[in-house]
Amino acid sequence: MDCWGVLAGVAAGQHGLVAVWQVEEVGIARQLLVRRVAEQGWHRVVRGVYLLPGMALTPLARVKAVDLALAGRGLASHRTAAFVWGLRKQFTRPMEFVVPPHCTMRVQDAHIRRLARVLEGDGAHHAGVAVTAPARTICTLSGVSSVAELVDDLATAHRLRLVTPASVRRVAEASARFAGQGRLREALERVDRQLNHSQLERLGRQLLAGIPLSPHPQPFVVADEGGFVAEIDIAFPDYRVGVPIDGPHHFEPDQKRADDDQRHRLHLLEWLLVPADEMRLRHQPQVFVRQVIQALKKKGWSQ
Template sequence: MRHGAAVSRPPAQPSRLTTGPFRGTTAVARGLLTADQLRSSAWRRLFRDVYLHRDLPVTHELRAVAAAGLLLPGAVVSGRSAAVLWGIELAGTDDDVELTLPPGRHPVRVGGLRVCRASLAGDDVEGRRGVPATTPEATALDLARHLEGDDAVVAVDRVLASGLVDLGALRGRAARCTGRGSARARAVCALADERSESPQETRLRVLLLRAGLPVPVPQFTVRVGGRFVARVDLAWPDLRVAVEYDGRWHAEAGQFARDRQRLNRLQEAGWRVVFVTAADLHRPGELVARVTRALAAVSVRSPGPAAGS
């Protein structure tokens, strides 16, 4: 080393700051870091004055906990962010964290947050991951009231599929709610179904219902003589018609042969199957017409009851 050369030191990283988010001003006030050290590469900024060690993975859940626990104490995690805290992935890492403040609190504008002011009943709030969050039922109703179009039904279906909310109870609550978004909430809950297994299946089901087609049974299990044949995405058992959504997984190695075998079993059991792709959802008129033709083609016959569940 040359005489007088500056020695490069690693940035200060106090161990108590490496386990989770912290307020930068608090760390500096306690002498754990200087302002210059806080700006080093060892730390990443989550929100204004909220930091995290660079080695810790950033998730939407972590950002929601940091926002409600450090940035806006007293705020309640709500909407899609609350769903994430309950294990339902409705928001991505970089999506705005959704919070609710009491009506008397001053409005807040912070990058990365979506803050509303509303009164929340005490039994609609529960501790989750160390911060207050709306309960699963209150979260589902909130999503039904405020999300647009089919996105609302998709979100509510995802909450219902978690098993944390009863559809009958949710519909009863939607029927009683008043105020902004109440009519939308009732319409969304009327379309919701906990048996849906993917967002695209929900969108497909809602499209067919809004077109006036008979209500299909999601995730119907076809059996013949007690023997399992297949489980189909949407079914009209009395007509033995099924609609199947083809996702990307059907392109996996060996899947094509398995799909063919499955289709053969369904056809041998007297079922007619309409396959739908993502591209078909962008041509709703053609898709509805195709399903309508399939239902009409078999409605003229009088099949016996289709075994299934």
């Protein structure tokens, strides 16, 4: 394989991009690169980084372009890292990166912060991009986000199994002072209350382990004509019996209205629901199990 073939292979693994320093590493002279860029119409994304013809300039490709321009000296961070990890769906610009204090590089369309110690053990690779690890990402987000946004980030990271709130707390407590530390602390306290919901789900599953019918192993997503209807915490899909777990936040007015709307839609789809809260699960477990069995029998199950 010639040098250009090697370069194409490199580009294939990094969103169709190549950096000038990579071109030189495979033995291609810079003047040959200049000629190839002109002849084939390579697109310059940022200084020193090109997108090969026929490749799409996606948001991740833009992030990777900055990553390549920094040549291993930086990590995508803050909102950019949140996008890479899937914590947030919105791709924001300028992109955000962190580098060590001694690094003086600047890159077009990138906001580069110089932070001490953030690169020590906090780096990871995801989607082909050098990025702050999930816990550090949330810590950096605290400086540019509201408490409500951080609560969403923590819950999403937990749902995606990227990192637990407890791990984020450990990283935050082991760090020197950083922007938004108080907001992150408040967000963690809120999430601790909400994730009690997960503990209640586990308790509900443990209580139902004694009946000879296993629920779906995970929260079950109900869809109608391809559209999302609801996610039921504990479900028996074959019988359309579900157990929604009402944690503390389910008693807030907005959440209660959303729950009522979802349960109405589930009723129209012939789901029979047995709502359960902490009082029922912890203090009336036999009543809870009996209610679930009765609902299953009503829907045709026989022991």
